Amino acid sequence: MATPMTADQRLAAYKAEGLAIHEYSGWRTHNRDSATGKTFGPVHGVLIHHTAGHNDKDICYKGRSDLPGPLCHNWLGKTAGMWMIGQGRANHAGLVDGDVINALIAEKPLPKDNEADTDGNDVLYGLEIENLGDGKDPYPADQYHQAVLWAAAHCRFHKWTAKSIAGHKEVQPGKIDPSFDMDVFRADVDNQLATKPGKPVSPKPTPSLPRVDLSRLIQAAKADPPAKQGHVTYMAGVNLVEAALVKLGYLAKTYAGDGSFGTTTIAAYRKLQLHLYPGASTKPGGAADGIPGKDSLTQLGKKTGLFSVIA
Numbered sequence: 001m002a003t004p005m006t007a008d009q010r011l012a013a014y015k016a017e018g019l020a021i022h023e024y025s026g027w028r029t030h031n032r033d034s035a036t037g038k039t040f041g042p043v044h045g046v047l048i049h050h051t052a053g054h055n056d057k058d059i060c061y062k063g064r065s066d067l068p069g070p071l072c073h074n075w076l077g078k079t080a081g082m083w084m085i086g087q088g089r090a091n092h093a094g095l096v097d098g099d100v101i102n103a104l105i106a107e108k109p110l111p112k113d114n115e116a117d118t119d120g121n122d123v124l125y126g127l128e129i130e131n132l133g134d135g136k137d138p139y140p141a142d143q144y145h146q147a148v149l150w151a152a153a154h155c156r157f158h159k160w161t162a163k164s165i166a167g168h169k170e171v172q173p174g175k176i177d178p179s180f181d182m183d184v185f186r187a188d189v190d191n192q193l194a195t196k197p198g199k200p201v202s203p204k205p206t207p208s209l210p211r212v213d214l215s216r217l218i219q220a221a222k223a224d225p226p227a228k229q230g231h232v233t234y235m236a237g238v239n240l241v242e243a244a245l246v247k248l249g250y251l252a253k254t255y256a257g258d259g260s261f262g263t264t265t266i267a268a269y270r271k272l273q274l275h276l277y278p279g280a281s282t283k284p285g286g287a288a289d290g291i292p293g294k295d296s297l298t299q300l301g302k303k304t305g306l307f308s309v310i311a
């Protein structure tokens with residue numbers, strides 16, 4: 001729990017950490033506090049997003065027809081640098097899982113985000129990183145490095161570790177952003193925190209693809225279908241695999257994002273296997289039984305660029 005940084009404190013902390021800062025006109029008083037009657041803070045952590053678009057700095061400031069801006073505290077361009085967008089409450093997190101917020105407060109490993117029961121806009125700083133988030137759009141090393149410095153600046157100011165950092169995909173069911181691995185990102189921030197501010201670590205950190213653990217995914221594909229509708233065994237991995245199946249057209253978007261490897265996901269995965277292994281058996285134990293294998297999962301991750309596989 002902490003009192004939010006003032007506008008001047010934020011600027012000073014970012015600059016001390018080594019960031020060059022651009023200021024969107026009006027950012028110092030741009031927030032959702034008075035419109036919602038809810039004051040920003042106390043703050044419990046920082047949240048990382050990708051924008052799922054390009055050239056969206058203005059959208060992040062102004063908002064969309066269904067969601068007024070600011071949509072973040074900072075916007076980080078692919079090559080346009082770090083921009084101040086808002087100061088105070090911002091519409092970036094939405095409703096999030098209160099258990100995950102409690103873990104951020106306690107700096108404990110994050111539990112599964114299986115509920116959206118808590119106002120995240122009240123308690124989290126938000127960074128939107130300009131990236132399509134399709135797994136193919138690269139994060140330039142300099143952009144990723146600036147994201148690490150931004151998160152480190154907040155942690156250093158509040159005397160938090162990187163355990164106070166989460167990705168949107170880790171706090172709200174169905175979200176897949178950011179499209180890089182958050183464990184690697186947190187390790188990169190901890191490395192930065194171990195140095196003096198303004199002394200960037202070398203070599204520069206680089207983003208990693210999220211990883212899907214094959215054995216945990218197989219557990220989910222076996223445990224979820226016979227269980228109650230929506231049963232969740234391995235949310236993070238299943239969400240990535242479902243997003244990949246949607247991308248290749250094997251699964252309808254409406255079925256993705258609940259983190260459950262249910263019968264619809266089994267059927268979609270079987271379609272992928274039949275495409276990879278024409279004529280394969282769909283019987284239990286067959287190469288097209290809908291249970292992921294190392295080869296099919298690796299190919300799915302590569303084709304979509306959404307994840308790599310730990311086997």
Ligand SMILES: [Zn+2]
Pocket residue numbers: 048049050092168175177
């Ligand atoms: Zn997001």
